[in-house]
Amino acid sequence: MKLIIGNKNYSSWSLRAWLAARASGQIFEEIRIALFIEGSRERILQHSPSGKVPCVIDHGLAVWDSLAICEYLAEKSPGLWPTDPAARAVARSVSAEMHSGFTDLRQHMSMNIRKDYAGKGHTPAVDANIARIEAIWNDCRARFGSKATPGGPYLFGAFSAADAMYAPVCFRFRTYGIQPAGAAGEYLAAMLAHPLMREWETAARDESESIPAEDLYG
Ligand SMILES: N[C@@H](CCC(=O)N[C@@H](CS)C(=O)NCC(=O)O)C(=O)O
Numbered sequence: 001m002k003l004i005i006g007n008k009n010y011s012s013w014s015l016r017a018w019l020a021a022r023a024s025g026q027i028f029e030e031i032r033i034a035l036f037i038e039g040s041r042e043r044i045l046q047h048s049p050s051g052k053v054p055c056v057i058d059h060g061l062a063v064w065d066s067l068a069i070c071e072y073l074a075e076k077s078p079g080l081w082p083t084d085p086a087a088r089a090v091a092r093s094v095s096a097e098m099h100s101g102f103t104d105l106r107q108h109m110s111m112n113i114r115k116d117y118a119g120k121g122h123t124p125a126v127d128a129n130i131a132r133i134e135a136i137w138n139d140c141r142a143r144f145g146s147k148a149t150p151g152g153p154y155l156f157g158a159f160s161a162a163d164a165m166y167a168p169v170c171f172r173f174r175t176y177g178i179q180p181a182g183a184a185g186e187y188l189a190a191m192l193a194h195p196l197m198r199e200w201e202t203a204a205r206d207e208s209e210s211i212p213a214e215d216l217y218g
Pocket of ligand 1: 006010014035051053064139
C-alpha cells in the first residue's frame, strides 16, 4: 500500500490520513509531494484522480479523500473506529462534521506547525468554530472517552479515526494560542503528546519548503 501526502507542515488532510494509516498498523510506503510548486499537480495526478492529497493506492486501487481513506483502512483494521455502536455512530458524526465544516477556522487559522501565530486569525465566525470544537471534545470525552473500553485520553478512549480527523485542529490550537479549559484542554495536551503527532511534527519542522500563501501572518 502507498500513501500519497503533501507537505507535513501545511497539509492538514494528509495528516489525517497518515495518522489513520499509522494507527491502523498497515504497512505502507509514504510518498510525499511538495505542494504548489512546479510539477506538483502532475505528480499528484499520477496517483490521485482528484488531483488532491491524501490518496491511498492499494494493489492498484486508488482511494482518495481523507474520510474515505479512514473508512477503507478501518475495514482492514476494525479497531480504527470505536467498537461500541453508539460511540462509533457519534465518532462518524463528529468526523463528518469536521470533514464538511469549520471553513472559517480553516481559512483564517490554516495548519502551520512551524509558526507561532498566537492571537491571530480571530473573527466571530472562527470563534464560533472554536467553541463548537471545544463542545465536541468535551461531549465526546464525557459521554464516551472516560467510559470506553479500551480506555485512553482520546475522544472515544483509545485513539480512533475521529482523533485523526481532529489532529490538525490540535496543531492549529497550539499555533494560534488557543487553550481550552477542562476536558477539552486535557484532550488537546494528550493529542499533542501522542508519539505519532510528535513524529509528524518533527518531520514538519525538518521540511525545507515554505508556501508563502499559507504563511498567513508572516
Ligand atoms: N476533501 C479532501 C481535501 C483534500 C485537499 O484539499 N488536499 C490539499 C492539501 S491539504 C491538496 O491536495 N491541495 C493541492 C491542490 O489543490 O493542488 C480530503 O478530505 O482529503
